[in-house]
Amino acid sequence: MISHMEKNPSTLDDLDFAILSCLQKDGRMSFTEIAERLNVSVGTARTRLNRLIDDGIISIIGRVDPDKVGFGAYAHIAVYVRPATLKEQVAETISQLPEVSFLASTSGEYDLEVDVMCQSNSHLVQFVNDISVIEGVYQTKTTLYFKVYKYAQPDLGLLK
Amino acid sequence: MISHMEKNPSTLDDLDFAILSCLQKDGRMSFTEIAERLNVSVGTARTRLNRLIDDGIISIIGRVDPDKVGFGAYAHIAVYVRPATLKEQVAETISQLPEVSFLASTSGEYDLEVDVMCQSNSHLVQFVNDISVIEGVYQTKTTLYFKVYKYAQPDLGLLK
DNA sequence: AATCAAATCTGCATATTTTGCAGAAAATTA
C-alpha cells in the first residue's frame, strides 16, 4: 500500500502543466486568475498548485538580479575532487555556504559545479580560497559571468 | 530632470532588503504577512514590493524541478565564438531558443555559457547540433548535470 | 459489466487579502 504517491512526470496531466506554465510566467498569479484562464474552479486550481509546490515539482522563488542588488561578482567555479569518493561529502559542505546559488555534480572534466554570488572580486577570491581548503578539493577553476543575457525557465511545451 | 530613477544598490534600504529576503523564502508571501513581519503598513509593503518587481530587482518565478517534470537532460554548454565580434549576435540567437534556461558571457576560456533543459539525451544532441551551426559558433563543450544539490538564492545578509 | 473505495472536483459561505485613494508625515530642494 502506498500512502503518498510521489509525483513523477507520468503522473502530471495537462492541467498540471498548464498551471506550471502560468506560474513560470508570474509566480504571484492568483488561484482565481489561474482558474479562469484554465476553466476550472478555484478550488481545483488551488489543490493542484499547492500539491505541485508540496511535491517540489515547482518552487516559487524570488530571484534577485545580482548586479542591481549589489553582488558585483557572479561566478562559476569548477571543482575537481580527489579522491572521487569524497564528492558527496564535499558537495554537502559547499552547499551550506551562503554565497552558493547553484551546486551540481557533472559528467565532465571536473566533478562539481558551483555558482556563487559575491559582493566583490575580493570576496570571491576569499570564497575560492575557502573552498580550496575543504578536504577532497583538489583543484578549482573560476570563471566570471560578465553579462547575463537570459535567466528564464524552459518552455514546458517541449515536453508535449 | 530624471523622471524615473533606476534602482541601483545604493538606493535599496534595509526595508527593501528585508522584503527581498521574504520573497526569496516564499515568492507567494502576501503583502499582509510581509507587512506584519516587518512592522510596516500593508500599503508600504505593497508599494515597495511592486517597485522592486517593476525595476527588475527581483523576479518572482516558478522554477520547475527538471527531473520531476520530465527534462531528462539538464546540461551546461560552453560555447566558443570566432570571430569574437559575433558574440552579441550569437547570444541573441541562442537566447531565443526555448530549451535555454541560462545564458551569459564569461571571462574564461570560452565565450558564452548556455544552460539547457532537454527532454532526453537525443534531444540534447539535437540542440547542440542546432547551435553548432549558428554563424560564429566555433566550438562547443557539453557537460551534463547529474545531480543538483542546491538551487537557491544567495544570502542577502552577505551585502550588509 | 457492476460494485466499491479512493481521489478529485465544484460551489458556496466566511474569512482574509488586496486595491484605490486621500490625508498625514517625512525627506528633499531652493
Next chain:
DNA sequence: TAATTTTCTGCAAAATATGCAGATTTGATT
C-alpha cells in the same frame, strides 16, 4: 524656513483565499 516632492498610513470597497460538504470521476476488484 518654506515649498515641493516623495513616502507612508489607514480606511472602505472589491477581490481573493479558505474550509467544507456533496457530487463526480477514476481505478481496482470481482
